[in-house]
Amino acid sequence: MKSSAYHILRVGIAITFLWVGILILKEPGIWGLYLQPWAAGLLPIPLKVAMIITAFLDISVGVFLLIDVLVWHAALLGALHLAIVLSVSGINAITFRDIGLFAATLALAINAWPDKFNLWKRKNEKKM
8 A cells, every 4th residue: 555645746746747748838939948058959859849749748747647557657757857857957946846856756756666676675585
């Protein structure tokens, strides 16, 4: 059974990803301005298209977290996405928010990690 904290964290992060995804879809050009010029220059597709893809990624992560399906996949993908956001957006007034969301999403991924992939747990179970 999962703890109440797990569900609160999962739903809170889900709502955040859903909300941001919807906001990006409404104005992808504005959200593209958060990218550093060097990062935008590396994109093989137009910035607006990249932001629309990002919006659908965010919405997908949010949906999976909200319905409690493939949580560790969604949380890990969300954490990787936030790590990329932190590396390409530079330090600004919202960096602290992204650091907090990254840490919370990574914690959720670790908490939801399937036991079959937990080598430490499997190693200790063999000793018993």
